[in-house]
Amino acid sequence: MTKGKKILAHAVLILASFLSVFPLYYMLCGATNTSIDVVRGKLIPGTYLVENFKSLVANQNLGLAMANSFRNAILMTLITLLVCSIAGYGFEIYHDKAKDALMSVLLLAMMLPFVAIMIPLFKMMSHWGLVNSWAAFVLPSISTPFMIMLFRQASRSFPNDIIEAARLDGLSEIGIFFRMFVPIMRSTYGAAMTVTFMNAWNSYLWPKVVFQSNASITMPMLVANLKSGYSVDYGMLMLGVLICTLPTAIIFLCLQKSFANGITGAVK
């Protein structure tokens, strides 16, 4: 690569990086400034963070939304990982024609837009008396073809020798899964965990449908509430956005590689 081309490449990448990060920097500054300053576009951190926090807490039940969001996302992640990993393992390790056929049927579910099944799902949840419960949030998204595929692909690289040796040692089939597969596949679990947690945390449409009482409010719903009313307090809004983004941003920055492997993993 010649020098000129290199400079051009860097210029493009710097511009793209700047544009990607700038709105987040704007959010950070906004959370520490007054509403007027945010709208004016003040781009240096201010001293209004505590006031913004006070008005946010006075305005919305922040603790409740945080607790709900963490509970929903953690339960969703744990159950999804268990159900989908054992299914992916079952599909691959014990595969035969019937199981492969079932997998291709399940893959069709990837094509279904959520909005197409939303109304019957809502009717189902209200029929079962589950509206406003975490179960209603979790149930429809526990099992996804994507996650099953991710673990099915991972099982492909699980050495058959280990299975045979474990069987000779008298380990049961389920024992092999929990004692051999799970520890060896830590990185796949890491990737699946990151993706599932972030999706669960950020989910908005389905919670908006199924969480109808104020007691079941989640963080994205809280952020959406902040913009209603006659005048928007942008400082408070940006602080809400920041708080809602922090958990996923921390996970993202720590487990970036995992996340990238998670979203691209099932398609390799």
Added chain:
Amino acid sequence: MKKKGLNMEQKRSLTGWAFLLPAALLIFVFCFYPMVQALILSFQKGTGSAVQPAGFANYVRILKDATFQQCLFNTIFYFVIQVPIMLILALILAQLLNSPNIKGKGIYRTMIFLPCATSLVSYSMIFKSLFANDGLVNRVLSTVGIPTVDWFQNAWAARWVIVIALVWRWTGYNMVFYLAGLQNIDYSIYEAARIDGASPLQQFVHLTIPLLKPTILLTAIMSTSGTLQLFDESVNLTAGGPGKATMTLTHYIYNISFVETPKFNYAAALSVFILVVVAVLSAIQMKVGDKRD
């Protein structure tokens, strides 16, 4: 002679079924069954004990629904404009980040990928504030002497805000797919092409795009399905406005199901329509993707 009970193979096969059954059942109960229900709903009218067959009445109604046509237009606009811009940008960035002698690749990648960490509601709020009437974008415009735009009062401006926001949120996401794809390609192909005198543009068009075709196809299908299901941005960034100029199909279906007096049957017909569109567009993309083999 037949053995009594199950032999080892059969036992293991059954174990496999037991392992995958919970996941498979969940998909049938919470995906396929509701889809069938939606289909049935779309051919009915009335609620509770007054349910009656409606034939194609709900579908006929779609054709005469002006709001639906507006939302369909908006959704198609986002699809036709935003998806190509985003995918081409993502391809270019991935190509740049894949060249071996660029320093600081890790930092660039992290920064460009970072928007993925924000929830759709959160980034909608950030862009709402950036593009507010007296917000930062208009301030910058007026400083450099360009007339300001009333972003959320002007239908086309508001649509472009949504497109810009979507490109910001999803370019890095797609770039990661392309980077994963490019890493499977031996870089010496590019060296050889350069020795043969291929320009960077020629390398991009004749090497990168054909080699990444499966990945491009995948991202195109994901983006198609994602665009047709846009909701969070339409609700929180523009509230569907001005009027209904930026409202998406999913936003409209949500409104007629849960905001106005519920019209579940009609909403079900609309959602079946979206399903068909997603399926047809994905099929077309796969056909086109297969052709140039």
